Amino acid sequence: MSDPFSAFPRFPLAHLPTPLGEMKRLRAALGPACPPLFIKRDDCTGLAGGGNKTRKLEFLIGEAIAEGCDTIVTTGALQSNHARQTAAAANAAGLRATLVLMDMVPYEGGAYRRSGNRLLDDILGADVKIIPPGADAGAFFKQTMAEIEAGGRKAYFTPAGGSTVTGSLGYAAAYVEIADELAARGLAGARLVHASSSGGTQAGLVAGRALRPGGPAVHGINVYRLDADKMEADIGKLAATTAERLGVATPPADAIVLEHGFVGPRYGVPTPEMIEAVELVARTEGILLDPVYTGKGMAGFLSLIRRGDFAQDGALVFLHTGGMPGLFAYEGEFLRKI
Ligand SMILES: Cc1ncc(COP(=O)(O)O)c(C=O)c1O
Structure with a gap:
C-alpha cells in the first residue's frame, strides 16, 4: 500500500x-x-x-516551506509547549519564529512568567511578543503580521496548538x-x-x-x-x-x-x-x-x-x-x- x-x-x-x-x-x-x-x-x-507538537510541526513547517514562507507565527499561553516547539522547529528548518503569547492563565505561583517554556523560548532566540493585558488581541496580531511583511518577510500563521x-x-x-x-x-x-x-x-x-x-x-x-x-x-x-x-x-x-x-x-x-x-x-x-x-x-x-x-x-x-x-x-x- x-x-x-x-x-x-x-x-x-x-x-x-x-x-x-x-x-x-x-x-x-x-x-x-x-x-x-x-x-x-x-x-x-x-x-x-x-x-506532541513535533509531529504536527513536521507537516506545518513542510507546508510553510512549500509556500515560500520564511517566518512562522504562532500563539499560545505564556507556558505554551507548542510555542517552544515551534521556535525549535523553525530554527531546525532555517526559518524565523514569532511567538505571540497570551497572559491568560490566572496562576501566580512558582516561576510561571520566567521559567519553563518561557525560558526556553528565549534560549531558542524566538521573537517573543506578549499581548499586553486588556489589549485587543486581534489588532495585536494584525500589527505583528504587518510588521513582518513590512520587513520584507513572508509569514506562515499557525493557531494555538498547531491544530x-x-x-x-x-x-x-x-x-x-x-x-x-x-x-x-x-x-x-x-x-x-x-x-x-x-x-x-x-x-x-x-x-x-x-x-x-x-x-x-x-x-x-x-x-x-x-x-x-x-x-x-x-x-x-x-x-x-x-x-x-x-x-x-x-x-x-x-x-x-x-x-x-x-x-x-x-x-x-x-x-x-x-x-x-x-x-x-x-x-x-x-x-x-x-x-x-x-x-x-x-x-x-x-x-x-x-x-x-x-x-x-x-x-x-x-x-x-x-x-x-x-x-x-x-x-x-x-x-x-x-
Ligand atoms: C504537552 C501537551 N499535551 C497535550 C496537548 C494537547 O494537544 P492538542 O492541543 O492537540 O489537543 C498539548 C497542547 O498544547 C501539549 O502541549
Missing part, C-alpha cells in the same frame, strides 16, 4: 517511532483490578524537549505508527488515552483510524475547555476535514470520546489530582509528566481506572504528549524542601 502521507510536504523533525513502554509498577500501585498499562512516549520526539488540518496530519500518521506497534505486540484491542486541548491530536488520531480500522479506540481527557459540547463538535469537524484531506472515510460522530471532569477551575490552574498523578507516575515509573496537560490527562486516566470504567477494555495505552518543561514554571506545587 502506498504511504498516504507522502502526498504532503513534510520537514523531518521527530525521532520516530517513539518508544512504547509498559508501566508495570504503576499498574501494581493501582491494585489487582488494573488492566495492563502501556505508555507511548511522544515526550521523546526529540526536538528541544520533545512533545489545523495540516497539523492534525501528524497525529493521523501517529495513529498508524501506534496501531501497527500494538498489533505487532498482540495488543490490537487496547484503548489509547491522551490529554486533549486544542484538539488537533485527537482529531488526527480519530481520522487516522480509517487507515487502521482494527486499531485502538481513542479516548481524550479534556484539560482545556469548559464548554464540553462545543469542544466535541469542534474536534469532530477537524477530524472530518483531516479525513477529507487524507481521502479516507469521515469518522462517525461517536468516534469523539472525551472525558470532562479534569480541567479543574481553569486551564493551567493546578489541581490536587494533577499533583497526585505527576508524583505517582514519577515515583513508580521514573517518568515525568507536566502540570498543564499530561498531569491532568493522567489524573483523568487514573480516575477512570480506579472507577473501573476500563475493566472490559484489555490493555490501556497512555499517550505521553510531553510538556515536562512546564514543571519548572510550577515549581511551587512540587518543591517539598528548601
Whole structure:
C-alpha cells in the first residue's frame, strides 16, 4: 500500500517511532483490578524537549516551506509547549519564529512568567511578543503580521496548538505508527488515552483510524475547555476535514470520546489530582509528566481506572504528549524542601 502521507510536504523533525513502554509498577500501585498499562512516549520526539507538537510541526513547517514562507507565527499561553516547539522547529528548518503569547492563565505561583517554556523560548532566540493585558488581541496580531511583511518577510500563521488540518496530519500518521506497534505486540484491542486541548491530536488520531480500522479506540481527557459540547463538535469537524484531506472515510460522530471532569477551575490552574498523578507516575515509573496537560490527562486516566470504567477494555495505552518543561514554571506545587 502506498504511504498516504507522502502526498504532503513534510520537514523531518521527530525521532520516530517513539518508544512504547509498559508501566508495570504503576499498574501494581493501582491494585489487582488494573488492566495492563502501556505508555507511548511522544515526550521523546526529540526536538528541544520533545512533545506532541513535533509531529504536527513536521507537516506545518513542510507546508510553510512549500509556500515560500520564511517566518512562522504562532500563539499560545505564556507556558505554551507548542510555542517552544515551534521556535525549535523553525530554527531546525532555517526559518524565523514569532511567538505571540497570551497572559491568560490566572496562576501566580512558582516561576510561571520566567521559567519553563518561557525560558526556553528565549534560549531558542524566538521573537517573543506578549499581548499586553486588556489589549485587543486581534489588532495585536494584525500589527505583528504587518510588521513582518513590512520587513520584507513572508509569514506562515499557525493557531494555538498547531491544530489545523495540516497539523492534525501528524497525529493521523501517529495513529498508524501506534496501531501497527500494538498489533505487532498482540495488543490490537487496547484503548489509547491522551490529554486533549486544542484538539488537533485527537482529531488526527480519530481520522487516522480509517487507515487502521482494527486499531485502538481513542479516548481524550479534556484539560482545556469548559464548554464540553462545543469542544466535541469542534474536534469532530477537524477530524472530518483531516479525513477529507487524507481521502479516507469521515469518522462517525461517536468516534469523539472525551472525558470532562479534569480541567479543574481553569486551564493551567493546578489541581490536587494533577499533583497526585505527576508524583505517582514519577515515583513508580521514573517518568515525568507536566502540570498543564499530561498531569491532568493522567489524573483523568487514573480516575477512570480506579472507577473501573476500563475493566472490559484489555490493555490501556497512555499517550505521553510531553510538556515536562512546564514543571519548572510550577515549581511551587512540587518543591517539598528548601
Ligand atoms: C504537552 C501537551 N499535551 C497535550 C496537548 C494537547 O494537544 P492538542 O492541543 O492537540 O489537543 C498539548 C497542547 O498544547 C501539549 O502541549
